[in-house]
Amino acid sequence: MNAFTTAMNMIFADRNMAVDALWLAGGVGPGVAVRVIRKSPDEITPFGAGRILSETTRLDARIADLPTPAPGDLIRIGAEDFILQGEPKLDRERLIWSLDTRPA
Template sequence: MTAAAMALDALFADDNVARDAVYTPEGGAPVLVRAVTRRADETTGFGDARILSETTRLDLRLAEIANPRPGDRIEIDGEAFLIQGEPVRDRERLVWTVDLRPA
């Protein structure tokens, strides 16, 4: 195991950074996973206008979820979300970042 993978495991195990989530692939069985939530506002330019929108993103470990897809469901603290758009892997191929929308 690489140093990056060990550090990542420590972050996902820390209750101050990550929390439990239930991942359900479309047509599959629910799986308990750890997730790091990021709910930042995003500014998008459109011509001369700037649009501010709330976003919900999650980081998920590749070791727990091999291939998340748009339409898969994630539930955190009783809130249900669907993955929208294509998930993106990090450079080290250890973490998926997924964009979510309310289910």
């Protein structure tokens, strides 16, 4: 294990950085417990001569916890459900998935 992997594991274990979630492959099943880092940046999308501001929710998850995410999977954080949309993206080190989601 290298220093970067150790650092990522510590960040995902920190209760101030990551939260407990439940991953349901295909949106069904008993689910698998995972830790995710929730990011909610505003996104500006050009539309004709205007711009649309929309809220987004992106989640980061360790590949060790979430080996095969796919569009249509559901991530439950507390009472909130999010559906994965688009293809998950891996970081350069191949340790962290970046997941684009929408409310379920």
